[in-house]
Amino acid sequence: MATTAVTRPSAEAAPTLRQRLRAFFGNYVVRKILKALITTWAVTTFTFFLIRLLPGNPIEQFVNQLIVTYGIPYNEAQDQASALFAIDFDRPIGLQYLDYVRNLLRGDMGMSILSPGTPVTDIIKTWLPWTIFSVGTGLILSFISGVVLGLLMAYRRDSLFDHILTLYASIMTSVPNYLIAIIVIVFFGVQLEWFPIAEMRGVLSPGIEPGLSWTFIKDAIFHASVPVIVYTITGMGGWMLTMKSSTIGVLEEDYVTISRAKGLKDSRILTSYVGRNASLPIFTQLAIAIGFVVGGSVIIESLFQYRGIGFTLLQSVQRRDYTLMQGVFLMLTFSVIFANLLADILYSWIDPRIRLEDQG
Amino acid sequence: METQHENAMIGWLKQRIQGLRTTLRIMRYNTVGYIGFLAIVAIVLLSYIGPYFIELDTDTKIDKIYNTPSSEFWLGTDHQGRDIFSQIVHGGKDVIAVGLAAGLISTIIGVTFGTLSGFIGGWTDTIIVAITDFVLTIPRFPLLVVLAAILTFDSNIYLGVILGLLNWPSLLRAVRSQALSLKQRDFIAAARALDLGTAHIVFREIIPNMMSYIIISFTLAMTGAIYALVGLVLLGLAPFSGTNWGIMLSLAWTRGAIFFKDSIWYIMSPVVAIAILQLALITMNRSMELIFNPRLRTEA
Numbered sequence: 001m002a003t004t005a006v007t008r009p010s011a012e013a014a015p016t017l018r019q020r021l022r023a024f025f026g027n028y029v030v031r032k033i034l035k036a037l038i039t040t041w042a043v044t045t046f047t048f049f050l051i052r053l054l055p056g057n058p059i060e061q062f063v064n065q066l067i068v069t070y071g072i073p074y075n076e077a078q079d080q081a082s083a084l085f086a087i088d089f090d091r092p093i094g095l096q097y098l099d100y101v102r103n104l105l106r107g108d109m110g111m112s113i114l115s116p117g118t119p120v121t122d123i124i125k126t127w128l129p130w131t132i133f134s135v136g137t138g139l140i141l142s143f144i145s146g147v148v149l150g151l152l153m154a155y156r157r158d159s160l161f162d163h164i165l166t167l168y169a170s171i172m173t174s175v176p177n178y179l180i181a182i183i184v185i186v187f188f189g190v191q192l193e194w195f196p197i198a199e200m201r202g203v204l205s206p207g208i209e210p211g212l213s214w215t216f217i218k219d220a221i222f223h224a225s226v227p228v229i230v231y232t233i234t235g236m237g238g239w240m241l242t243m244k245s246s247t248i249g250v251l252e253e254d255y256v257t258i259s260r261a262k263g264l265k266d267s268r269i270l271t272s273y274v275g276r277n278a279s280l281p282i283f284t285q286l287a288i289a290i291g292f293v294v295g296g297s298v299i300i301e302s303l304f305q306y307r308g309i310g311f312t313l314l315q316s317v318q319r320r321d322y323t324l325m326q327g328v329f330l331m332l333t334f335s336v337i338f339a340n341l342l343a344d345i346l347y348s349w350i351d352p353r354i355r356l357e358d359q360g
Numbered sequence: 361m362e363t364q365h366e367n368a369m370i371g372w373l374k375q376r377i378q379g380l381r382t383t384l385r386i387m388r389y390n391t392v393g394y395i396g397f398l399a400i401v402a403i404v405l406l407s408y409i410g411p412y413f414i415e416l417d418t419d420t421k422i423d424k425i426y427n428t429p430s431s432e433f434w435l436g437t438d439h440q441g442r443d444i445f446s447q448i449v450h451g452g453k454d455v456i457a458v459g460l461a462a463g464l465i466s467t468i469i470g471v472t473f474g475t476l477s478g479f480i481g482g483w484t485d486t487i488i489v490a491i492t493d494f495v496l497t498i499p500r501f502p503l504l505v506v507l508a509a510i511l512t513f514d515s516n517i518y519l520g521v522i523l524g525l526l527n528w529p530s531l532l533r534a535v536r537s538q539a540l541s542l543k544q545r546d547f548i549a550a551a552r553a554l555d556l557g558t559a560h561i562v563f564r565e566i567i568p569n570m571m572s573y574i575i576i577s578f579t580l581a582m583t584g585a586i587y588a589l590v591g592l593v594l595l596g597l598a599p600f601s602g603t604n605w606g607i608m609l610s611l612a613w614t615r616g617a618i619f620f621k622d623s624i625w626y627i628m629s630p631v632v633a634i635a636i637l638q639l640a641l642i643t644m645n646r647s648m649e650l651i652f653n654p655r656l657r658t659e660a
Contacts, residue, residue, distance in 0.1 A: 039497055046498075050510065174642040175635040176587045178594065182613065186627055298501055299591045303613075313502055314595055317509040329506050332499050340497065 028348050036341040043333045048100055051326050052093075062113065062322060084111050084323055109327035114319055120327035124309065128331075130203045131301070131308030134224040135293045138231025143286055145232070146239025151275055153240065154247035165240060172237025178299040181230045185303070189226075200226060201305040227304050231297075242285065247278040284347040291339025386650050393647030399640035403633075407452030416450045416603060417443035426622035436625035439615045444629050447603050452633065454604040455586060458520040462585030465524025467578045470531030471570075475562050477532070478539025488532070496529040504588055508597035516589075519598055523585040531577040538570050572652035579641045579648075590634055605630040 015023075024030060052059055059081055066077035103109070109120040153162045172180070189197040199205070200223055208219045250256065251274060259269050298310035305311070309328060316324040388394045421441030429436045435444040477488040503526065513519045542548060543566075551561050567574070592598035593606030594613065612627035 035493075039494060042494055043498065050506070170642065171639060174583065174639045176590065176638065178591060179631050179635055182609075182627065182631055186624060190621055191624060292499060298505060299594060302595060310502075313505055317505050317597065320509065322509070325506060325509060329502055332502050333497065336497050336499055 029345055032341055032344045036337050039337050040334065043337070044101065044104060044330065045097075047326060047330055047333075048097055051322065052096075059322070061320070065320070084113055084116075104330070109330065110323040112321055112324045114321045114324075120324050123312065123324060124327060124331055127307055127312045128309045130224075130306070131297055131310060132293065133220070134227050134306065134308060135231055135297050136290075137224070138228045138235060139286075139289060139293055141228070141232040142235030143239055143289075146236040147243045147279055147282065149236070150240040150243025151247050151270065151278065153244045154251060154278075155270060155274075157248070166244075169237035169240040169244075172234050173241065177230070177234035178303060180234050181227075181300050181303050184226065184230055195226060197226075203307050223306070227300060227306050230300060239282070242282055243278065246281055247274060250274050250278040253277075280350050281347075283350065284343045287339055287343035287346055288336075289339075290342075291336035293335075383651060387647035389650055390646045392643050393645065393650070396640040396643030396645075397647050399636060400644055403452060403637055403640065404456065406449055407456060410449040411453070414446050414449045417446045426620060426626065428622075428625060435629050438612070438626045439623065444608075444626055447608055448605070448629055448633055451604040451608055451630070452637075454516050454602065455589065455606065455634070455637070458516050458523070458589050459582040459586045461517055461520030462524035462527060462589075463578050463582035465521060466526075466528035466531055466581040466585075467574060469525075470528040470577060470581075471535050471567065471574055474532040474535030475539045475566055475570075478536040479543055479558070479562055479566060485536075489536075492529045492532050495526070496533075500526055501588060501591065504592060505595070505597060508592065513592070513598050516604075519589065519592070520585065523588050524581075527581050527584050531581055534573060534577060535570060538573050539566055542566050542569055572649045575648045575652060576645045579645055583638050583641050586634070586638060605633050609634070 025034075062084075063074070063077045063081050066072045066080060067074060072080070107121060109124075112118045112120055112123055115123070149165055153165050156162055185197055188194045203220070203223050204210070204216075205219050205223070208216055210216055256269065256273055259273050264273075297308060298314055300306075301308045301311040302314050309332070313325065313328045313332075316322070316328060387397055419442065421437070424437050424441035425439060427437040427441070432443075435448065438444055438447070473488050477485045504522075507522065511522075513522070548561060548565060551565050556564075589598060590606040590609065593604075594610045596610065598606070608630040609627070612623060612630065615623070615626075
């Protein structure tokens with residue numbers, strides 16, 4: 001007995017460094033994190049060259065604008081640009097790139113051109129919560145209602161209920177969401193006067209300060225309500241159709257037939273057996289959709305004059321505030337990368353087969 | 361001799377008509393898809409033939425601002441008293457052209473590289489998939505907004521090309537997974553055994569078998585491009601000359617759709633036109649599937 005206990009470690013232990021590395025990089029989660037890091041690096045590099053090296057790039061345009069409008073000599077204009085973009089133009093492009101990456105790692109995205117002295121990150125911090133609040137609420141509401149309705153549609157397939165909702169979902173997935181927003185504003189706001197559009201512009205009424213007060217919460221909900229309704233009714237369609245087809249697949253599984261044969265109640269089969277399994281793949285899509293929450297609102301926010309991050313991006317482009325534009329764009333992309341990573345990990349956790357499948 | 365030649369001509373014509381009839385009959389299996397197809401035909405005729413018959417109304421008529429529909433102005437008049445219907449007739453061409461250009465470019469990229477990636481595998485596959493994942497990560501509409509600040513979208517076709525160059529990743533993924541599954545089939549193994557060459561196998565064996573996927577992807581790419589085009593115009597970031605549905609929409613919105621109740625015909629005309637075009641493109645797919653994928657016909 002004693003001998004086996006002694007010999008066992010020597011036989012099994014001491015994996016070589018190579019084996020350890022292989023095990024480490026073979027790990028599903030590690031590989032996904034590496035991929036996210038590489039994508040992040042690629043996106044920042046892409047943005048760097050997009051803003052700096054393209055003919056007619058923003059920095060060149062900004063310098064020219066200073067020279068033409070204010071008659072500032074070239075050197076001074078470049079100094080100003082260099083201070084705003086946090087980039088030293090006298091250094092070779094390679095070193096400029098390193099500076100840029102170093103600044104980003106510290107969370108420094110430069111200063112806004114139009115509001116001098118305000119860091120880009122501060123502007124993002126001010127407007128981002130409004131987008132997360134409005135688009136996020138819309139996403140949650142559309143997801144829940146879409147999943148429930150999709151489940152019922154699959155369960156009552158080919159009924160009138162299914163036909164009407166399928167038609168609705170098809171319209172919502174093919175007609176651009178901003179057209180639906182315009183229809184809502186024109187019909188319910190202007191024609192029927194159900195809500196006062198002019199007063200609802202912006203994120204808050206004038207004079208109301210963010211804080212933990214009832215007036216603030218009420219006002220925030222008042223201003224976000226119509227955009228949220230639009231996000232919900234337009235977003236629902238896609239979830240309904242995905243959930244419907246996913247449920248139809250599950251309904252054909254043997255365990256559903258068996259639980260029916262066992263005489264389980266319909267409601268129990270629907271919730272505990274079918275619903276749970278059919279919604280698995282949809283949760284990954286939800287994680288991906290969360291990444292696009294931040295960016296998916298440029299047009300609708302500008303229609304409602306709802307000042308979130310999408311509206312800020314549009315304004316930075318219209319007013320040529322390039323440092324702000326670069327910052328918002330990077331932030332939008334990072335959130336997508338992060339959400340994709342989350343989706344990958346979530347899915348492997350929900351469905352362990354994934355982890356083993358593409359290990360090779 | 362001559363009658364024989366004529367007979368051959370008539371025979372050929374009859375065959376064509378017969379073929380067309382069969383195609384239409386197949387499309388009619390799916391009512392919704394057939395309606396979508398008819399709507400597309402109507403929109404294309406209206407936009408490309410209509411302008412020869414209906415002149416674009418450019419006269420400002422101060423006494424006829426925001427008129428409601430009448431026998432003179434079928435869809436009413438705009439903020440300068442101009443006929444809205446004539447603008448709808450003239451405004452479809454550009455939208456359809458940009459959509460077609462963008463759709464074609466992304467379909468060519470997606471199909472070519474998707475099939476190669478799936479069929480060849482190995483390093484080619486790894487690289488193509490990595491690039492696709494990368495492009496898929498960048499939020500497309502925000503990128504377009506940023507690009508609008510750097511490049512100047514001064515012509516519709518230029519914009520169409522840019523939209524096409526950004527729109528292919530999801531299409532490539534769909535095509536690649538199709539190619540991967542087709543690769544396993546017996547007829548591809550047979551073609552390989554006959555040593556028919558990669559080009560022959562890809563273009564003669566695999567792509568024809570993916571036709572329904574390609575057509576669907578093409579229309580999806582087209583709707584995606586139209587979504588982006590109209591969105592950019594609405595935000596004032598895209599070409600703003602001539603008459604098209606996007607510009608009409610943008611003008612109607614900025615010239616007081618929110619303030620004047622009478623302007624409803626002006627704003628709703630382009631909204632409905634764009635919505636019908638998008639909806640018809642998507643629904644038409646159901647009939648297209650039937651034509652290119654005979655296996656579906658029995659189910660219908």
